[in-house]
Amino acid sequence: MNEFRAYRIHQEGRDVRAGLEWMRVASLTEGDVLVRPTWSGINFKDALAATGAGRILRRPSLNGGIDAAGVVVESADPRFAAGDEVVITGGGLGETLDGGYAERLRVPGDLVVPLPAGLDAREAMAIGTAGFTAALAVHQMQRMGQRPEAGPIAVTGATGGVGSLVIDMLAGQGFEVEAVTGKAEEAEYLKRLGAREVLLREEIDPGSRPLESIRFAGAVDMLGGPWLAWLTRCTGFFGSIASIGLAAGPGLETTVMPFILRGVNLLGINSVETPRELRLALWQRLAGDLRPRHLERIVTAEVDLDGLAGCFERYLAAGVVGRSLVRIG
Ligand SMILES: NC(=O)c1ccc[n+]([C@@H]2O[C@H](COP(=O)([O-])OP(=O)(O)OC[C@H]3O[C@@H](n4cnc5c(N)ncnc54)[C@H](OP(=O)(O)O)[C@@H]3O)[C@@H](O)[C@H]2O)c1
Incomplete structure (x- = not known):
């Protein structure tokens, strides 16, 4: 050609x-x-x-x-x-x-x-960077000890590419997922992917105290800005928050309280520069135990x-x- x-x-x-x-x-x-x-x-x-x-x-x-x-x-x-x-x-x-x-x-x-064996090219692109990033987030949270028994995981930007795939994977790993979305009409879609609860952004009162009542055991955030700040304030003891995106903005205004009083982990997720060894391992997981259902x-x-x-x-x-x-x- x-x-x-x-x-x-x-x-x-x-x-x-x-x-x-x-x-x-x-x-x-x-x-x-x-x-x-x-x-x-x-x-x-x-x-x-x-x-x-x-x-x-x-x-x-x-x-x-x-x-x-x-x-x-x-x-x-x-x-x-x-x-x-x-x-x-x-x-x-x-x-x-x-x-x-x-x-x-x-x-x-x-x-x-x-x-990887078990995936064709079309399936690999249905996964794409979105699914690779979702897998990286789940992997890092698990490495930090996140377990289903600790309680529900919040997922913001839930209906988007990363959000849809991370809900599917977390539910497949046995986690309860609370999907946070701006689209009330997509509640059924999110539940079919495995979300146990669907929270509408417009109905959430994020509060303003350095620590709010514990609501989630961990979180995956696609939005950044006030939504990530909210998650830091209501994640429970030793829970992990995977910070993936900035769809709502790059800022983050919070305090050290969630980190020093609740031991919350803020995990940075970078799918672009992932070292090759981890990249290969994650694609094996994507064709195996993390394969979206x-x-x-x-x-x-x-x-x-x-x-x-x-x-x-x-x-x-x-x-x-x-x-x-x-x-x-
Ligand atoms: N760190 C990394 O390596 C990495 C890799 C991939 C993606 N990302 C980032 O993760 C985020 C999500 O990526 P994606 O590919 O899943 O995006 P996407 O398919 O476009 O989905 C984004 C979703 O976020 C929600 N949202 C809320 N406020 C929004 C706003 N102001 N503008 C756009 N979306 C908004 C919407 O879902 P609801 O209505 O359900 O809330 C939307 O469907 C992006 O910021 C992207 O840059 C980062």
């Missing part, structure tokens, strides 16, 4: 424009593994990048898409050979490297994960490269439920 199609983003000062373009392999960012992506997906970060709502690209122009799954075309890295099925999430795709919204992708071998329910949309441009705006308006898949080629 001499030329292939790519959804390319150009960032010039404050202006961002994006759309389908023809390009050649030689123009792709450097890497030793050339991949033919078959599926990608859409994450909040993809929407920030494609619309310019957030400054995600650290180069003037890149192909979008922080995730890809597909087949190796050729490899200078001896760990991979033509025909291998692989998955790549985060690692700088769509930020410093050309991303997965393209019929060809060239990446450093260290970012490439062999598709409701993937088909969580996939709520499927588009191809031609339909991609119209998909991003609703991510910025908290309008997303579940995961959108992108069929490539």
